[in-house]
Amino acid sequence: MPQPRHWQKSSFSEGGDGNTCVELAATSPTTLHLRESDTPNTELTTTRAPLTHLIHGIKSGRFPT
Numbered sequence: 001m002p003q004p005r006h007w008q009k010s011s012f013s014e015g016g017d018g019n020t021c022v023e024l025a026a027t028s029p030t031t032l033h034l035r036e037s038d039t040p041n042t043e044l045t046t047t048r049a050p051l052t053h054l055i056h057g058i059k060s061g062r063f064p065t
Helices: 048-059
Strands: 022-026 032-036 039-046
Touching: 032 048, 039 048
Parallel strands: none
Antiparallel strands: 022 032, 032 039
């Protein structure tokens, strides 16, 4: 049986019960799961290092919009 996830919303999510946020759950010290609240059945599973590199790249402007 899969371990239940305890999802945390992004600090940048809209207030209230809005469905426009990224949520994160950890199932072990190294395994992280991400999902978008409007599509909760779709998850991305990763570890801390790749997620850290992605966030750093976004913050540094490496991925222009």
